[in-house]
Amino acid sequence: MPELPEVETIIRGLQQQIVGQKIVRVKVNLPKIIRGDKERFAFLIEGASIEEVRRQGKIIIFNLSNGMSILVHLKLTGQLHCTLPEKPAIKHTHLVFDLSGGEELRYVDLRQFGYFLLTKTSEIFHLPQLSALGPDPLKISLDEFKGLISKRSGRIKSLLLNQSFLAGIGNIYADEILHLSGIHPLQPAHILSDPKVKRLHQAIREVLTKAIKYRGSSVSDYLDLAGQEGSYQRFHRVYQREGKPCLTCQAKIARLKIGNRSSCFCPNCQSYDHKKSL
DNA sequence: GCACATGTTGGTAA
């Protein structure tokens, strides 16, 4: 479930708890999680210190003291846990870093879709995983956003999920953002009226900022570094609420498959634009 | 057991 707010919560935890520590030892339980050179992965990072942790979109980047960087994508069910070594490893613990501070950083991933990718820090921006990402949804200006959206003819729901358009929004927040901005998920992007584009830009900031404040949404699996749930799911207005009354107008929340993803929305609150109103 | 659902994205084909 980790989308931008969950990943942001995790990197803030990492910045507080593990930056500055040395990676003493690496245990790989499930090599397929490592992209690229599985054999040398542990060898190349043991002994290096973690100098910086940041994110780009949903990707977590660890910069190490030896000129290497680790990219981590949690995909659907990846989790990073920082715990004392005494704590028994839970099922699906695929990777363990022993840290000089005495704790362990563990990677747990039920569905095994996530990955760790080791690369030279100097080559990081040549990686397609990073270079293909669009701007950060919290940083893009309204004008920039207008420019991008006017060039896209696809359906707005799919566009919000497209990481090369904006990096970080996933299925939960796309549905919540569209509801807050009153836009139908099938709306073609380029014929949104100016006021709606402005509302959308605003809704993106509002939803993501508030979700970060509440440390993300724990729908089924997501937990933060300390194993704690987020609480933004309390504020979900449409996501996974098919058939329930809209919290704004009482109409029944509907669900559609759009681009193979389920989309929940209120047919009454969320309407289409035809680019006439300005 | 079966059918379908679940946070992501990468590859392929049209």
Add this chain to the structure above:
DNA sequence: GTTACCAACATGTG
């Protein structure tokens, strides 16, 4: 470029 579909995988629900 867009779009649609299937793939990776484990588990839960009806």
